[in-house]
Amino acid sequence: MPELPEVETVRKTLLALVLNERIKHVDVQWPNIIKMPAEPNDFQHLLEGQSILDIKRKGKFLIFELDNYSLVSHLRMEGKYGVYTKDEPIDKHTHVIFYLESGKTLRYHDVRKFGTMHLFAKGQAFHDLPLKQLGPDPFEQEYTVDHLLPKINKSTRAIKNILLDQTVIAGLGNIYVDETLFRARIHPLRTGDSLDRKEVQAIIVEAKATIEEAVKQGGTTIRSYVNSQGEIGMFQQQLYAYGQEGQPCARCGTEVLKIKVSNRGTHLCPSCQQIS
DNA sequence: AGCAGTACCTGACGGC
DNA sequence: TGCCGTCAGGTACTGC
Numbered sequence: 282m283p284e285l286p287e288v289e290t291v292r293k294t295l296l297a298l299v300l301n302e303r304i305k306h307v308d309v310q311w312p313n314i315i316k317m318p319a320e321p322n323d324f325q326h327l328l329e330g331q332s333i334l335d336i337k338r339k340g341k342f343l344i345f346e347l348d349n350y351s352l353v354s355h356l357r358m359e360g361k362y363g364v365y366t367k368d369e370p371i372d373k374h375t376h377v378i379f380y381l382e383s384g385k386t387l388r389y390h391d392v393r394k395f396g397t398m399h400l401f402a403k404g405q406a407f408h409d410l411p412l413k414q415l416g417p418d419p420f421e422q423e424y425t426v427d428h429l430l431p432k433i434n435k436s437t438r439a440i441k442n443i444l445l446d447q448t449v450i451a452g453l454g455n456i457y458v459d460e461t462l463f464r465a466r467i468h469p470l471r472t473g474d475s476l477d478r479k480e481v482q483a484i485i486v487e488a489k490a491t492i493e494e495a496v497k498q499g500g501t502t503i504r505s506y507v508n509s510q511g512e513i514g515m516f517q518q519q520l521y522a523y524g525q526e527g528q529p530c531a532r533c534g535t536e537v538l539k540i541k542v543s544n545r546g547t548h549l550c551p552s553c554q555q556i557s
Numbered sequence: 558a559g560c561a562g563t564a565c566c567t568g569a570c571g572g573c
Numbered sequence: 574t575g576c577c578g579t580c581a582g583g584t585a586c587t588g589c
Contacts, residue, residue: 283582284583313566341582355583355584356581356582356583357582358566358581358583358584359567359581359582361566374567387586391566392566392567392568393565393567393568393581394566395566395567395584396583397584405566411584411585436559436560438559440558442560445583447583454582454583455581456582483585488567490586501581501582503581504581504582505581506582544561544562546581
């Protein structure tokens with residue numbers, strides 16, 4: 282589900298609800314969510330008494346900064362956080378519950394159970410997987426043509442796949458890659474080694490612009506995304522490619538096409554985005 | 558080393 | 574009403 286703009290919106294809305302809250306105890310209902318420590322029991326016990334001092338983000342990861350630990354959380358396709366009163370009924374897709382001393386509960390909800398949580402000693406999170414391997418996200422200093430052009434040019438993969446690779450750029454997913462390539466007028470099947478500096482520059486500029494606009498709109502809601510206050514995003518009203526198959530291209534009127542690239546649904550204007 | 562295919566899950570939807 | 578196949582904002586693992 283969520284890509285960088287949705288995760289950033291979750292970060293902001295959730296921080297407003299749980300900043301300085303102290304964790305009394307933790308219930309893990311689906312242990313596979315917890316990847317570190319290996320024993321979910323240890324995860325529960327280590328978090329007792331910890332306060333939430335900040336929530337950071339890198340790419341699509343949330344990082345809860347606690348007194349002594351950093352909790353790295355990925356929402357994957359369907360993960361959501363919500364804050365509830367203690368006695369609100371717990372639905373069947375809630376898998377981790379943080380009971381707070383204020384009486385509120387922070388709940389992690391995930392229909393497909395793909396989400397992950399890693400707990401690290403404070404300060405260690407960025408030096409270990411999964412954060413260690415991430416490329417720059419569009420708000421970081423390393424996000425430049427000079428840094429990204431060599432990585433893109435040495436690959437023979439489709440540019441769509443390169444942009445989905447979080448070790449190259451962190452934060453883009455299926456929606457924003459399709460939007461970026463539409464705006465930059467690059468066909469998703471162009472190979473990395475076929476792109477010149479000007480084309481890569483266009484991709485970098487359009488990816489950042491798209492992400493920034495989407496953050497301002499609170500993200501994109503296609504089916505199920507809501508932020509931590511339960512609100513949907515609004516950027517779906519400004520999509521040019523994703524989900525627009527059969528509609529006329531906003532630039533030239535040609536019908537937007539949907540194809541498969543490495544098994545992911547991929548949307549493009551066959552007239553504005555040419556292979557050669 | 559780098560890449561494609563598959564696994565991890567559940568639910569919604571369309572066709573028969 | 575089923576039942577079956579396909580699809581979904583993602584990434585880790587396997588094996589070529």
